[in-house]
Amino acid sequence: MIYNTGTISINGNTATGTGTNWTAAASQIRVSQTIIVLSNPVQMFQITAINSGTSLTVTPAASxxxxxxxxxxxxxxxLSVDGLAQSMSQLINEYDENIGAWETFASTSANQTITVTINGVSVTIPALGKLAQKGSNGAVPIAQGGHGGTTAAEGRTNLGLGSSATRDVGTTSGTVAAGDDSRLNTVDGKSGGVxxxxxxxxxxxxxxxxxxxxxGVAINAVANQFADSSWRPIVVFGATAGRKSVLLSEGGVLCKAGLDNWSNLRTSYFLDYESGPIALYIDSTRVGTLQLATTSDKFLKKEIEYLSDKNVMGELSATATALSEVMEWKPATFKFKKRGIIPESETKLGFxxxxxxxxxxECVKGKGLEEGFDENNAADAYSLDETAMIAKLTLSIQELQKQIAELQGRNV
Structure with a gap:
């Protein structure tokens, strides 16, 4: 008889089978049998060890x-005496091994597994002792995949299931809430979330x-009619505990370019006041100050002293002093440098x-900038007091008019 199931590969003294089962009892393969490989040229080997259904040790080495x-x-x-004796011996050994394993399978009470040979392949299966193992109360413990109880209630308790495990899903009291439950209509008492x-x-x-x-702050909305007869909602920032609320915007304020227009220039503005004029920032750049209408009412002032064109104690008069100062003024043309978001200006005439x-x-305000100043914050820059300059120019005109009158008097 010949066994030729599958194919064979031989490297040195090791033969490896593909699609073979050399350990199956029905294969009748034993040590010392001959292998003929239909290669070119044909090679012959003798089996020296059967390692598994797909591995043999052979001699001589393949070459x-x-x-x-x-x-x-x-x-x-x-059919020969020798062959029959060897086949029977192999089968009896395999049956003896399997019978012993199956006896253990049926009789053991221990938590263990057994290994039997089926069609020449070793298979490991749990014994009845492992399959039937349970606790002292007759229940399968949690560690073995059970719930350790003999009743449903005991099982729920052992598994840590609360009362919700026995409740139906519904929208009334005593039921488990569904996602659309009308009872989920408040965030009162919640500690947070999204x-x-x-x-x-x-x-x-x-x-x-x-x-x-x-x-804290109380925020609500009210509708009000505006001057153009339109109704618009107003966001009201109130406060609790009798305090007044203050709005702090970290990113500034962004407004539209009018009621119906939206500017494509996305910049925010900030107003800052500590003392003096109100500073205006666009994003991070201080662009200047807000000049409010100057009040000049007499009743808002004190220590009023009118300047005269008369000389006082040998000193020049206020008008003559002003004229001498103005004569040192240097009108100039110039351009403001690009600074932050402020572009370079067109040519201007001024001082x-x-x-x-x-x-x-008296005509100059501010401390003045120094080399290396922050271009985005020119708060210390000099600025001109236009009212003081007008006063200087007025005194100068008065002095000139006085000199004209004196010259005219000499020519009479």
């Missing part, structure tokens, strides 16, 4: 190595943002404040 070849193993004919989607506070509702237990600080210090 050259073989791969994926058809083959035939000359097995002993069971709300996805729109949130609406109905008319009359107020949003409270508390800083302490009693103090350089630094030139007036010595002859006419």
């Amino acid at each position: 050259p190595a073989l791969s994926g070849q058809k083959y035939g193993i000359l097995i002993t004919d069971s 709300i996805k989607g729109n949130v609406t506070i109905d008319y009359g509702g107020v949003l409270f943002l508390r800083d302490t237990e009693v103090e 350089i404040a630094n030139d007036l600080i010595i002859p006419s210090p």
Whole structure:
């Protein structure tokens, strides 16, 4: 008889089978049998060890190595006395091993597994002792995949299931809430979380943002009619505990270019006031100050002293002094440099404040900038006091008019 199932590869003294089962009892393969490999040239080997259903040890070593070849193993004919004796001996050994394993399978009470040979393949299965193992109360413990109880209630308790495990899903008391449950209509008492989607506070509702237990900001909306007869909602920032709320915007304020227009220039503005004029910032650049209408009412002033064109104690009169100062003024054309978001200006006509600080210090405001100043914050820059300059020019005109009158008097 010949066994030729699958193909064979031989490298050195190791034969590897593909699609073979050399350990199956029915194969009748044993040590010392001959293998004929149908290679070119044909090679013959003798089996020295059966390692598994797909591995044999053979002699002599293959030369050259073989791969994926058809083959035939000359097995002993069971009709001969020698062959029959060897086949029977192999089968009896396998049956004896399996019978012992199956006896253990049926009789053991221990938590263990057994290994039996089925069609020449070793298979490991749990014994009845492992399959039937349970606790002292007759229940399968949690560690073995059970719930350790003999009743449903005991099982729920052992697994840590609460009362919700026995409740139905519904919308009434005593049921487990579904996602669309109408009872989920308040955030009262919640400690936090994320709300996805729109949130609406109905008319009359107020949003409270508390800083302490009693103090905070109350935000609500009211509709009001404006001068153009349109109705617009107004966001009202109130406060609790009798305090007034203050709006602090970290990113500044962004406004449209008029009621119906939206500017493509996305810049925000800031107003800052500590003392003096109100500073205006666009993004991070201080662009200047806001000049309010100057008040000049007599009743808003004190220590009023009118300047005269008369000489006082040998000194020049106020008008003559003003004229001498103005004569040192240097009108100039110039351009403002690009600074931050402020572009370079067109050519302008005016004065350089630094030139007036010595002859006419009353006409100059500010501390003055230094080399390396922050271009985005020119708060210390000199600026001109136009009212003081007008006063200097008025005194100068008066002095000139006085001199004209004196010259005219001499020519009479």
